Amino acid sequence: MTQSSLFDLHGKVAVVTGSSRGIGRAIAERLAEHGAKVVVSSRKPELCEKVAEGIRAKGGEAIVIPCHIAHKEQLRALVEGTLAHWGGIDILVCNAAVNPYFGPSAGIPDEAYDRIMNANVRSNFWLCNMVLPIMAERGGGSIIVISSIGGLRGSPWLAVYGLSKAADMQLVRNIAVEWGPKNIRANCIAPGLIRTDFARALWENPEFERKRAAETPLGRIGEPDEIAGAAVFLASQAASFMTGQTMVIDGGVTIGTPMSAE
Numbered sequence: 001m002t003q004s005s006l007f008d009l010h011g012k013v014a015v016v017t018g019s020s021r022g023i024g025r026a027i028a029e030r031l032a033e034h035g036a037k038v039v040v041s042s043r044k045p046e047l048c049e050k051v052a053e054g055i056r057a058k059g060g061e062a063i064v065i066p067c068h069i070a071h072k073e074q075l076r077a078l079v080e081g082t083l084a085h086w087g088g089i090d091i092l093v094c095n096a097a098v099n100p101y102f103g104p105s106a107g108i109p110d111e112a113y114d115r116i117m118n119a120n121v122r123s124n125f126w127l128c129n130m131v132l133p134i135m136a137e138r139g140g141g142s143i144i145v146i147s148s149i150g151g152l153r154g155s156p157w158l159a160v161y162g163l164s165k166a167a168d169m170q171l172v173r174n175i176a177v178e179w180g181p182k183n184i185r186a187n188c189i190a191p192g193l194i195r196t197d198f199a200r201a202l203w204e205n206p207e208f209e210r211k212r213a214a215e216t217p218l219g220r221i222g223e224p225d226e227i228a229g230a231a232v233f234l235a236s237q238a239a240s241f242m243t244g245q246t247m248v249i250d251g252g253v254t255i256g257t258p259m260s261a262e
Contacts, residue, residue, distance in 0.1 A: 217256065
């Protein structure tokens with residue numbers, strides 16, 4: 001294998017949920033840049049089409065299949081639509097997620113708890129189980145779940161979101177053990193605070209952003225494209241012996257506090 005082929009994704013089909021913006025969009029664009037045929041998917045088809053158009057304009061291949069991840073029949077349509085168009089799935093990126101509640105665990109309404117756990121865990125569980133047999137028939141594949149450092153740390157305002165993201169880490173461990181013999185790898189990426197619309201309530205708060213930057217060894221929050229490279233790695237032959245793991249990409253915030261912030 002030459003160095004240039006390590007990250008080559010030509011001939012691979014990638015499905016990326018929540019890819020109309022933020023981290024999902026950056027991942028879809030970078031997978032296409034490395035040769036993958038990409039399915040751009042989110043609830044809003046018009047936003048997805050803008051992403052797909054951008055990919056095509058740069059010489060990549062992309063189609064749009066809208067999907068609300070909380071609805072099993074829409075997930076099934078996403079899978080079936082991909083198979084009808086490209087005949088298989090080699091890479092699945094479960095990126096779409098929700099967090100309708102900020103606050104302590106004791107105050108969360110049952111409806112918000114159910115929405116978080118169903119969208120962030122059950123939907124990924126459903127989709128992975130739909131795709132895994134398809135990957136096995138093709139001789140292998142890579143599943144990437146976008147988790148969060150919230151799954152590694154306690155939080156007084158993101159507790160249930162963190163619970164769902166910790167569950168995603170266990171999901172990939174289970175998949176890795178069950179499907180490894182079929183040459184299917186499953187890994188998580190756990191970003192720190194990234195400048196996305198999803199996390200806007202955090203980084204648009206000047207006091208919070210200053211505090212987080214001060215607590216982070218790299219001195220800033222992250223950008224969506226700084227997560228995309230890890231997804232390309234995990235999808236490619238460069239990560240062919242890596243499975244069941246969680247890659248933390250957070251500027252160092254979980255490993256220590258700079259002296260200037262202590």
